[in-house]
Amino acid sequence: MIELIDVxxxxxxxxxxxxxxxxxxxxxxxxxxxxxxxxxxxxxxxxSGIYTPTSGKRLIFGKQHLTPQDKQKISFVPQKVTxxxxxxxxSVFETVLLGxxxxxxxxxxFSKQDLEKAESILEKLQIKQxxxxxxxxxxxxxxQRVFLARALISDPQILLLDExxxxxxSLSEQLLFEILGEKKKEGTTILMVTHDVYAVTxxxxxxxxxxxxxxxxxxxxxxxxxxxxxxVYKYKIKKIAHKHSFIKKQ
Amino acid sequence: MSGCDIVLQxxxxxxxxxxxxxxxxxxxxxxxxxxxxRFSQMGDSLSHTAIVGVAAALLFNFxxxxxxxxxxxxFALAIEYFKSxxxxxxxxxxxxxxxxxxxxASVLFGILKSSSNLMSFLFGSIVTIGNEDMWxxxxxxxxxxxxxxxxxxxxxxxxxxxxxxxxxxxxxxxLDFSLNIISATIIAVSLKIxxxxxxxxxxxxxxxxxxxxxxxxxxxxxxSLLISLFAILAGLSASYYIDIPPGGATVLIFVLIFFIAExxxxxxxxxxxxxxx
Numbered sequence: 346m347i348e349l350i351d352v353x354x355x356x357x358x359x360x361x362x363x364x365x366x367x368x369x370x371x372x373x374x375x376x377x378x379x380x381x382x383x384x385x386x387x388x389x390x391x392x393s394g395i396y397t398p399t400s401g402k403r404l405i406f407g408k409q410h411l412t413p414q415d416k417q418k419i420s421f422v423p424q425k426v427t428x429x430x431x432x433x434x435x436s437v438f439e440t441v442l443l444g445x446x447x448x449x450x451x452x453x454x455f456s457k458q459d460l461e462k463a464e465s466i467l468e469k470l471q472i473k474q475x476x477x478x479x480x481x482x483x484x485x486x487x488x489q490r491v492f493l494a495r496a497l498i499s500d501p502q503i504l505l506l507d508e509x510x511x512x513x514x515s516l517s518e519q520l521l522f523e524i525l526g527e528k529k530k531e532g533t534t535i536l537m538v539t540h541d542v543y544a545v546t547x548x549x550x551x552x553x554x555x556x557x558x559x560x561x562x563x564x565x566x567x568x569x570x571x572x573x574x575x576x577v578y579k580y581k582i583k584k585i586a587h588k589h590s591f592i593k594k595q
Numbered sequence: 596m597s598g599c600d601i602v603l604q605x606x607x608x609x610x611x612x613x614x615x616x617x618x619x620x621x622x623x624x625x626x627x628x629x630x631x632x633r634f635s636q637m638g639d640s641l642s643h644t645a646i647v648g649v650a651a652a653l654l655f656n657f658x659x660x661x662x663x664x665x666x667x668x669x670f671a672l673a674i675e676y677f678k679s680x681x682x683x684x685x686x687x688x689x690x691x692x693x694x695x696x697x698x699x700a701s702v703l704f705g706i707l708k709s710s711s712n713l714m715s716f717l718f719g720s721i722v723t724i725g726n727e728d729m730w731x732x733x734x735x736x737x738x739x740x741x742x743x744x745x746x747x748x749x750x751x752x753x754x755x756x757x758x759x760x761x762x763x764x765x766x767x768x769x770l771d772f773s774l775n776i777i778s779a780t781i782i783a784v785s786l787k788i789x790x791x792x793x794x795x796x797x798x799x800x801x802x803x804x805x806x807x808x809x810x811x812x813x814x815x816x817x818x819s820l821l822i823s824l825f826a827i828l829a830g831l832s833a834s835y836y837i838d839i840p841p842g843g844a845t846v847l848i849f850v851l852i853f854f855i856a857e858x859x860x861x862x863x864x865x866x867x868x869x870x871x872x
Contacts, residue, residue, distance in 0.1 A: 393762045416764030423758055433631060433755055436811040443755065446748045447763040479810060496759075505762070 346371040346503065346534045347392055352401035354391060361387050363559040365401070369551075371502075374525060374535040376545035376566075379555035385538045386424070386507055388555065392536060393421055393505050405503070417447045420501035422492050424508050431481040437491050438463060438476040444498035466494045471520065486513040493521065497528065504528060506537040510544065522548040608835060610729055611721040611788065615831050617732050618785045618797065619823040621739040625778050626798035627819055630806075631754045637674065637775070638795035640689040641782045644670035644696040646791040648783065649716045650703035659716065660728050663783035663791075670696060671779035675772060719790035719842030721834050728787060735784045739777055746770060751812055788827075790842035797823060800849035804856050822852060 347369040354362040362384050369375045377385045390396045391403060394411065406415055423429070435443075441463045442455055449455075467473040470490045475483060480491060489509055496504060504525075510518050518541070525535055526548060539545055545552060546566050553563045603609055629638060645663040647670075652662030670692050677688030704713060715723050743750070753760040753767045761767050778798070785794050805818035830845030 393758075395758060395761060411764075413764035413766075416762065419762055419764075421759045421762040423756060429756055430631065430633075432806065434806055434809040434812055434815040435751070435755060439751075439811055440755070443748070443752045446752045447760070447765050449748055451745045477810070499763070 346373070346406065347536065348402075348404040348407075349391070349398075350402040350404070352391060352398045352403060354387060354396060355399045361558055362391065362398075363557075365391075365560060367553065367560065367563070369534055369536060371534055372529060372532045373551060374529045374549045375537070375551045375553060376549040377536065377538045377553045377555060378540065378542050378545065379561075383555040384558040385555050387558075389505055389507055389536065389538050393419065413447075417499070418502040420444065420496035420499055420504050422489075422496045422504070422506040422509050424511065429480075433481060435480050436476065437467070437472065437478055437480055437483070440480045440491050441467060441494045441498055444495035448499060462498055463494075466498050469524070470494050486517040489513050490517060490520070493524065497524070501533060503534045503536070506535070506539075508538055508540065510539055510541045518544060607722050607724070608831075610724045610726070611831050611841070612828065614724050614729060614732050614788050615827040616824065617736040618781075618788055619827045620820065621736045621781045622785060622794075622797035623801045623819040623823040624739055624743045624816070625774065625781055626802045626823075627816060628750055628754050628774055629778060629798055630802040632771075635795070635799045636686065636689050638778065638782065638798040640674070640693040640696075641667050641671060641779050642786075642791050642794040643693045643700070644779075645783050645786050645794070646700040646716060647696050647703065649786065649791070650700050650707060654703055654707050658727065660731050660784060660787065663786050664731075664780055666696075667779035667783040668776055671775045675775065714840070715790070716786060717790050717792050717842075718840035719786075719788050719793065719834075719845075721788070721831055721841050723787050728784070732784045735780050739781060742773065742777055746773075750774070788831075788841060789845055790840065793842035793846050796842075796846045796849055797827070800826070800846075800853065804849070804853050807856050807860050822849075826852060 347367070349365050349367040352362060352365040352367075353360065365388065367388075377388060379385050387396065391398055392405070394403075394405075394416065397403075402409060405411055406418070408415065442459065445455065445459055464473065464476075467476055470493060472487060472490050472494070475487060475491075480488060483491065489512075493506075493509065496506075509521060513521070522544060525537075529535055529550075535549075537545070537549070542552075546569050549566045551563065551565050552569045554561045554569075603612065626638075629635060645667045648662035648664065648666030649659040650662075651666065652659040674688050674692050677691055678685050681687045714720075749760070749765050750770060753765055753770050757767050782794050782798075785797065789797060801819035801823040802815065804822050805815050809815035809818055826845050826848040827841075829848050830841050833839060833844040833848075834841035
């Protein structure tokens with residue numbers, strides 16, 4: 346489904362990604378973890394097609410060059426703080442429907458089924474009561490749910506998420522992983538960049554651990570241990586009472 | 596005879612009002628996306644470039660509207676080129692184009708010597724809109740309305756979240772490019788009615804005011820169109836009755852609406868805060 350072969354990526358002669366080889370199967374939930382500046386988001390941007398590799402091959406659906414129809418099967422949940430204008434006059438309902446826009450033809454209106462689907466996704470994500478509110482008026486966690494709803498409404502075959510758990514409460518996080526679990530069962534391939542190592546060891550199938558622009562280790566979530574993570578972060582970590590965190594020991 | 600009948604008994608006023616309605620429609624539609632894309636400054640830069648086309652047209656004796664269309668589109672292409680050269684400093688491209696255009700316009704008007712029409716092109720004039728201008732404005736308005744109707748949803752997505760739009764296969768570069776060229780053409784054809792120095796107010800003010808109230812995108816479009824229509828028609832009437840440039844009158848009406856909207860907004864927020872105290 347997603348394959349990178351010997352991918353290197355440079356920005357202004359600076360090597361950001363080094364010799365990346367990666368394979369994510371259909372229906373797999375893979376998490377990319379690693380310290381800040383390790384190249385996680387750049388890797389996601391290469392996979393999503395925002396960046397083009399300087400060398401190497403990027404194969405999605407087995408193809409190097411995707412048609413607009415192929416791209417319509419991919420949904421992206423961005424890091425909310427960087428990618429959206431908080432004063433944009435868009436209601437929650439309109440925002441969710443935007444997920445269907447790439448598939449719509451010229452002059453084509455939203456059908457009754459589209460509107461019903463948007464309603465049911467909002468209900469599933471427990472934000473139906475917010476449908477007429479402006480997106481910029483919502484809290485960070487609520488906005489994150491709206492962005493997830495927008496990504497899911499098109500029934501994507503590949504779902505890419507860039508740090509979706511940043512700034513959200515544990516209930517929202519639990520709901521996020523429940524929904525991702527359901528989508529995985531339906532055959533959606535999920536790739537998530539995150540710092541929430543504990544949560545992905547519980548929910549993901551595989552963990553790709555990045556550091557200094559390269560993949561240090563990639564293994565199944567079951568085989569992943571804090572020691573592997575420590576080798577990347579270069580400091581000791583331990584799990585503490587709060588179930589969603591690892592903290593620095595020294 | 597009512598005031599409206601008196602104004603509309605003159606053919607030049609009928610033309611000015613019709614042109615005003617068409618200009619309101621297209622500037623408010625394009626302005627929604629330019630403002631939300633944070634490209635407001637582009638309207639200002641392109642309006643300066645329109646003056647170059649007018650100067651060239653007066654010098655070589657052809658239609659100033661056609662001259663303005665050619666120069667704004669050419670400079671819009673130059674902005675696109677410079678934007679790709681200064682990726683992290685896109686505003687540099689606007690400054691470069693704006694300064695170049697003003698320099699070129701001042702040289703051309705210097706060669707021209709007589710610049711009796713200059714004031715009407717800088718601040719607008721209701722008597723200079725001819726039949727040829729009317730047809731050009733109508734054609735550009737139809738193109739703008741068709742473009743926005745065809746790509747409305749994709750434009751909203753690309754404006755709201757360009758990255759996600761790109762990932763899901765929307766050609767954001769082509770949409771941006773088309774919107775810029777259409778905006779350049781709108782600026783060129785609206786030049787006579789509001790003037791080159793003030794045309795960007797029509798692109799920016801209606802959306803900036805409507806954003807204070809709109810609860811969704813549809814309302815933003817409706818409100819900005821109504822605000823634009825009111826301001827431009829009131830500006831044209833003021834221009835007729837008190838003999839002032841229509842561009843300046845329209846801008847001052849926009850400023851007045853903006854302040855009234857701000858006051859209403861503050862009052863509403865305070866009353867909501869009191870309710871919850």
